[in-house]
Amino acid sequence: MQDNHGAILLISGPSGCGKSTLLKEVYKDISEYYFSISTTTRAPREGEKNGVDYFFVSKEDFEKDIKDKNFLEYANVHGNYYGTSLKPVKEALKDGKLVIFDIDVQGHDLVKKTDLCSFLTSVFITTPTLKELESRLNNRATDSKDIIAKRVKNAKIEINSIDKYDYFLINDNLDDASKKLVSIANAARIKASLFNKKQIISEWMN
Numbered sequence: 001m002q003d004n005h006g007a008i009l010l011i012s013g014p015s016g017c018g019k020s021t022l023l024k025e026v027y028k029d030i031s032e033y034y035f036s037i038s039t040t041t042r043a044p045r046e047g048e049k050n051g052v053d054y055f056f057v058s059k060e061d062f063e064k065d066i067k068d069k070n071f072l073e074y075a076n077v078h079g080n081y082y083g084t085s086l087k088p089v090k091e092a093l094k095d096g097k098l099v100i101f102d103i104d105v106q107g108h109d110l111v112k113k114t115d116l117c118s119f120l121t122s123v124f125i126t127t128p129t130l131k132e133l134e135s136r137l138n139n140r141a142t143d144s145k146d147i148i149a150k151r152v153k154n155a156k157i158e159i160n161s162i163d164k165y166d167y168f169l170i171n172d173n174l175d176d177a178s179k180k181l182v183s184i185a186n187a188a189r190i191k192a193s194l195f196n197k198k199q200i201i202s203e204w205m206n
């Protein structure tokens, strides 16, 4: 019986709640993972590297990828395209890796509709308050006032999707939140391994 199962850990949450910061902490404590690097039409921020943070592409190239069916999911988020490439995700799952998605609520809904949903564990992350979210976006100082206002406005819409997720995590104290996320990542592998139920039942019956 195969015991090397792939799994998907999908995290969403309003811009600035600390998803990337939390993931950096989690990577210190988990192994055999693959972070799905998204493709986006957003301009790179200072310090962001192509192929590390995102694959930064033009709108035309993104639309060609849509046409060629290269995405598992894609969405317009805060005015730009973002998408998850299907091929590397499938390969990582085949290799038994824990595949990590940092995607928005629309992407979550779309992944849930695909045949990869059996591998999925999802977590919605927030700050304790909306004020704290705004303050983190301001302190991060990577976006203009207009962009921050748009992201805070969208946060109020995104929070309504909270009940669609398996877990809800408040990123208040970073250390506490990252420990909880490590536990969820480990549970995600166990959940995906239950996929083998049918195989076990059929072995018992034959």
Ligand SMILES: Nc1ncnc2c1ncn2[C@@H]1O[C@H](COP(=O)(O)OP(=O)(O)OP(=O)(O)O)[C@@H](O)[C@H]1O
Binding pocket: 013, 014, 015, 016, 017, 018, 019, 020, 021, 022, 136, 137, 139, 140, 171, 172, 173, 174
């Ligand atoms: N627990 C925390 N307490 C205080 N500040 C935090 C905490 N976690 C993250 N931050 C800070 O909040 C800011 C936003 O964090 P981060 O960039 O990780 O958010 P994000 O959810 O990945 O945002 P986006 O969706 O825009 O990519 C950063 O400046 C980060 O240092």
Ligand SMILES: Nc1nc2c(ncn2[C@@H]2O[C@H](COP(=O)(O)O)[C@@H](O)[C@H]2O)c(=O)[nH]1
Binding pocket: 012, 013, 014, 015, 038, 039, 042, 073, 074, 075, 077, 078, 082, 083, 084, 102, 103, 104, 105, 106, 107, 108
């Ligand atoms: N539906 C998707 N959403 C994605 C993807 N990659 C990132 N995101 C989400 O976009 C926002 C904004 O990110 P930022 O880097 O511009 O601050 C954030 O909520 C991400 O989770 C994707 O491939 N698909």
